[in-house]
Amino acid sequence: MGAGNLTLIWKGDSLEMIDQRKLPFTQEYVICKDANSTAQAIQDMVIRGAPAIGVAAAYGVLLAAKRYEGDSKDEFLSLVREGVYVLSKSRPTAVNLFWALDRMEKLVDENIAQSIDSIKQILEKEAKKIEQEDISINKAIGQHGREALSKLGKPKLSILTHCNAGALATAGYGTALGVIRSLHEADMIEKVLVDETRPYLQGARLTAWELYQDGIPHWVITDNMAAYFMSRGQVDAVVVGADRVAKNGDSANKIGTLGLSVLAHYYNLPFFIAAPLSTVDFSIEEGSQIPIEQRDEEEVRTVLGTRIIPGYIQVKNPSFDVTSHQNITGIITEKGTVYPPYEKNIANLG
Numbered sequence: 001m002g003a004g005n006l007t008l009i010w011k012g013d014s015l016e017m018i019d020q021r022k023l024p025f026t027q028e029y030v031i032c033k034d035a036n037s038t039a040q041a042i043q044d045m046v047i048r049g050a051p052a053i054g055v056a057a058a059y060g061v062l063l064a065a066k067r068y069e070g071d072s073k074d075e076f077l078s079l080v081r082e083g084v085y086v087l088s089k090s091r092p093t094a095v096n097l098f099w100a101l102d103r104m105e106k107l108v109d110e111n112i113a114q115s116i117d118s119i120k121q122i123l124e125k126e127a128k129k130i131e132q133e134d135i136s137i138n139k140a141i142g143q144h145g146r147e148a149l150s151k152l153g154k155p156k157l158s159i160l161t162h163c164n165a166g167a168l169a170t171a172g173y174g175t176a177l178g179v180i181r182s183l184h185e186a187d188m189i190e191k192v193l194v195d196e197t198r199p200y201l202q203g204a205r206l207t208a209w210e211l212y213q214d215g216i217p218h219w220v221i222t223d224n225m226a227a228y229f230m231s232r233g234q235v236d237a238v239v240v241g242a243d244r245v246a247k248n249g250d251s252a253n254k255i256g257t258l259g260l261s262v263l264a265h266y267y268n269l270p271f272f273i274a275a276p277l278s279t280v281d282f283s284i285e286e287g288s289q290i291p292i293e294q295r296d297e298e299e300v301r302t303v304l305g306t307r308i309i310p311g312y313i314q315v316k317n318p319s320f321d322v323t324s325h326q327n328i329t330g331i332i333t334e335k336g337t338v339y340p341p342y343e344k345n346i347a348n349l350g
């Protein structure tokens, strides 16, 4: 799962994605040929992870454009805009989705006088650019993260991570896992503690799969074991990704991240967010403004399709939580690691 990977492959007329719901047991692919099926794949978690959702959405807009075969500019534009709308409704929290849609839509507006074929070509170039940029951004995040964590002064580190912020969650290499990959390349990883990440098990199924393939030493732990290992000095730092970062540094990430940040604070451990600047929502002041996705309750009542809680029992399934900027040691971006005061220092980067 190095820089190039199978998260998504543009086939010229369709988008092929590895079905992340089936990993690591089977490698199956889902092929999307239009914006609706791409939006459905995002909603159903075939593809997930903030940057990967953004890249898939960009290709979804391109598919909306490519599906049109007539010669009416008005019809073409309304189909593309309908595609943007459907994609914007797929998932609410990861801001990269809206960032990518805005970027594609803006390009349509700027080139509205061009022929339909030219607009299709421009959109194709842009979607590919968004994908390629994401890989180089993640490499830069990896490099900056390595520098930030080197300052802890230990030759080898044990890093705890949550969910999957790896190659599968991006166009390649990963954000939080990009930092871990970069540390591993410098022989600085003692081990990675991988939170299993209920209910969807992104850690146990996806992060462990990526680390295994790269030969990076790791242990999968259940979500309630972090304090145990922290209290015994077996964690040097926590590094996670983000789905949306507010102007003041408050960061939404997979449910359970907030609890980890509180634990890290208690045990005086550094807690880093690794995310591209496309994850920063410059339109919101603080984390309370971030919309939190509430997913299907059946995800909590079942584990990999096996029912563990009867249907008549009430459950809750918030998919993300917000970590206060006060609990964050630094936010690792492609332009460097940002430290408090975030309000001022994030604005300087953006």
Ligand code: MRU
Residues within 6 Å of the ligand: 048, 049, 050, 051, 094, 162, 163, 164, 165, 166, 169, 170, 174, 175, 176, 202, 240, 241, 242, 243, 253, 254, 255, 319
């Ligand atoms: O629900 P998911 O799997 O899309 O949630 C993903 C996360 O929370 C990731 O940590 C985040 O998107 C960063 S991915 C580089």
